[in-house]
Amino acid sequence: MRINMFITVYGCVYLASHHLAYTLTSWSLRQNFKGHVAHVETRPAPRKGVAFDVLIKIDILREPLLNLLKSLRQGSAIASVNLLSEHHSSIKEAWFPKHISELDMCNHLMTKFEPDLDMDHPGFADKEYRARRKEIADIAFTYRYGDPIPRVAYQQEEIDTWGAVFKELERLIPTHACRQYREVWEILKRDCGYTPDQIPQLEDVSKFMKRRTGFTLRPAAGLLTARDFLASLAFRVFQCTQYIRHHSSPHHSPEPDAIHELLGHAPLLAEPAFAQFSQELGLASLGASDHEIEKFATMYWFTVEFGLCRESGDVRAWGAGLLSSFGELAHALSDKPSKKDFDPAITSVQPYQDQDYQDLYFIADTVEDAQEKFRRWTFQTMSRPYEVRYEPHSQSVQTLDSVHKLEDLTSSLTSEIQRLNNAVRKMKF
Numbered sequence: 209m210r211i212n213m214f215i216t217v218y219g220c221v222y223l224a225s226h227h228l229a230y231t232l233t234s235w236s237l238r239q240n241f242k243g244h245v246a247h248v249e250t251r252p253a254p255r256k257g258v259a260f261d262v263l264i265k266i267d268i269l270r271e272p273l274l275n276l277l278k279s280l281r282q283g284s285a286i287a288s289v290n291l292l293s294e295h296h297s298s299i300k301e302a303w304f305p306k307h308i309s310e311l312d313m314c315n316h317l318m319t320k321f322e323p324d325l326d327m328d329h330p331g332f333a334d335k336e337y338r339a340r341r342k343e344i345a346d347i348a349f350t351y352r353y354g355d356p357i358p359r360v361a362y363q364q365e366e367i368d369t370w371g372a373v374f375k376e377l378e379r380l381i382p383t384h385a386c387r388q389y390r391e392v393w394e395i396l397k398r399d400c401g402y403t404p405d406q407i408p409q410l411e412d413v414s415k416f417m418k419r420r421t422g423f424t425l426r427p428a429a430g431l432l433t434a435r436d437f438l439a440s441l442a443f444r445v446f447q448c449t450q451y452i453r454h455h456s457s458p459h460h461s462p463e464p465d466a467i468h469e470l471l472g473h474a475p476l477l478a479e480p481a482f483a484q485f486s487q488e489l490g491l492a493s494l495g496a497s498d499h500e501i502e503k504f505a506t507m508y509w510f511t512v513e514f515g516l517c518r519e520s521g522d523v524r525a526w527g528a529g530l531l532s533s534f535g536e537l538a539h540a541l542s543d544k545p546s547k548k549d550f551d552p553a554i555t556s557v558q559p560y561q562d563q564d565y566q567d568l569y570f571i572a573d574t575v576e577d578a579q580e581k582f583r584r585w586t587f588q589t590m591s592r593p594y595e596v597r598y599e600p601h602s603q604s605v606q607t608l609d610s611v612h613k614l615e616d617l618t619s620s621l622t623s624e625i626q627r628l629n630n631a632v633r634k635m636k637f
């Protein structure tokens with residue numbers, strides 16, 4: 209049975225490096241211990257007489273590991289060797305991005321609803337449309353982390369399609385959209401070029417969102433796999449299509465398009481509570497089993513895409529699929545469909561179809577309430593043997609699976625609690 213192990217090696221860096229460099233080189237580990245180094249971290253040691261702490265993650269069998277530990281402990285320059293934890297690889301660990309730049313590898317598409325393949329797609333018989341859609345979608349294939357999102361010179365027909373949806377939705381927003389959406393909508397019109405006469409550029413909307421919640425956009429070529437899409441949310445990144453739906457069907461698109469993203473998703477990703485909920489869904493998905501990913505995708509469907517909430521005795525929409533579809537928005541708030549209270553255990557396994565209006569919607573009391581219920585449910589049910597945390601300064605995700613990381617988190621939380629206490633004290637006097 210193979211195991212992943214964390215060990216820490218304390219030692220004088222100069223002398224230790226020679227010994228460690230030999231013992232832990234790929235060649236030596238492979239030849240002598242049948243293992244390999246998966247991760248190395250060094251930092252100045254807090255103890256006098258010891259230069260550095262070294263944290264090493266090794267993929268190795270148990271017996272060679274014991275031999276390796278013995279060999280390392282014989283090194284005269286090494287102060288101590290400690291085994292921090294073991295993870296048995298019989299619990300198969302799914303790869304997930306640890307740094308925001310690794311989202312460059314999270315762009316796997318689903319071959320569903322594409323105009324080239326789906327006969328029911330409104331653009332299936334329109335060669336010119338398919339070529340134009342492909343031209344814009346291709347931007348996503350060459351996009352890399354850190355690039356500005358290339359601007360698209362939208363054609364008049366595309367702008368007219370955007371304008372038709374924009375005008376219809378704007379009539380319904382005051383009576384059908386939740387308060388948070390209505391508030392950001394006004395700011396988008398004022399500060400971010402939201403008008404019926406032009407399609408906002410992803411780069412501009414991304415900068416707007418970043419200032420408000422830290423969320424950014426990156427271009428996507430179409431409908432992504434749930435695992436890749438959810439993983440990006442963990443980094444406050446929203447993978448966003450840039451092409452426009454077919455002009456013959458302005459109020460419905462079988463696949464995500466820029467109208468759905470910019471009218472449905474962008475306003476709420478620029479709202480702190482919704483941004484936090486989206487990120488927590490993403491963080492929960494990292495390292496999840498396929499079965500759990502399916503549940504998270506279903507949860508996403510009934511909340512971020514088609515969620516309803518209560519507001520001053522009324523029901524309002526907060527789902528992007530509703531807030532970008534004039535017809536379904538009116539349908540969802542009518543008496544026709546069924547409605548249930550949001551409950552993660554029920555919502556996450558509710559079957560749904562994606563071809564027509566939904567016949568069931570879930571209502572949350574507030575987004576904060578939905579988030580709290582979701583958080584409790586994931587903590588109780590997720591199978592991964594570790595917790596993860598987003599570190600905004602380095603835009604990376606940490607697995608909280610070592611004493612050092614827990615100490616760092618404790619220190620950071622202690623500092624925040626002290627700041628909170630101080631703020632409360634200052635407000636009292």
Ligand SMILES: [Fe+2]
Nearest residue numbers: 464513528529
């Ligand atoms: Fe969506």
